[in-house]
Amino acid sequence: VQLQASGGGLVQVGGSLRLSCTASGRAFGDYAMGWFRQAPGKEREFVAGINSGGGNTDYVDSVKGRFTISRDNAKNTMWLQMNNLKPEDTAVYYCTTSDFPIITHGAPSYDYWGQGTQVTVSS
Numbered sequence: 001v002q003l004q005a006s007g008g009g010l011v012q013v014g015g016s017l018r019l020s021c022t023a024s025g026r027a028f029g030d031y032a033m034g035w036f037r038q039a040p041g042k043e044r045e046f047v048a049g050i051n052s053g054g055g056n057t058d059y060v061d062s063v064k065g066r067f068t069i070s071r072d073n074a075k076n077t078m079w080l081q082m083n084n085l086k087p088e089d090t091a092v093y094y095c096t097t098s099d100f101p102i103i104t105h106g107a108p109s110y111d112y113w114g115q116g117t118q119v120t121v122s123s
Contacts, residue, residue: 001025001112005095008117011085015121019080021095021114029053029073032098034110035080037091037119047093048080049103058103062088085121092116 007019019035034049048059048069057069066085071078078095096110104110 001097003095003097003112003114005093005114005117008093008119010120010122013086013121013123015085016081016083017085017119019082019093019095019117019119021078021080023076023078023097026097026112028076028097030101032101032103033071033078034096034098034103035069035078035093036096036107036110037089037093038116039088039091042091044094044107046105046107049098049105050078051103052101056103058105082119085119087121087123090119090121092118 002024005021032051035047036044037047038044050057050069050071054071066083068081094116095114097112098110
């Protein structure tokens with residue numbers, strides 16, 4: 001299974017970025033997927049998740065109303081639209097696929113990880 005994340009970059013406060021994650025080597029539509037992030041000196045944290053069918057989503061409180069996760073199972077692709085970015089959103093963002101069809105928040109529930117894409121928000 002391979003996950004390829006892209007779309008990170010440098011953006012000013014209040015700006016937007018759209019992260020993409022393309023998966024191969026697995027029945028994409030059978031499993032939930034998620035985005036995690038890790039800032040320097042901090043633990044990796046759950047940011048957003050989407051169930052296998054795409055009908056249910058969940059977010060960490062700090063990004064609710066600003067970030068939107070979505071997926072297209074026909075394209076084996078997941079996205080994270082990030083709006084109104086803040087300096088505290090600066091981190092390496094990882095896409096991942098779960099062992100389960102439902103959303104979970106714990107990293108051990110996710111078995112395959114992309115390489116990460118850097119998001120930097122400047123003030």
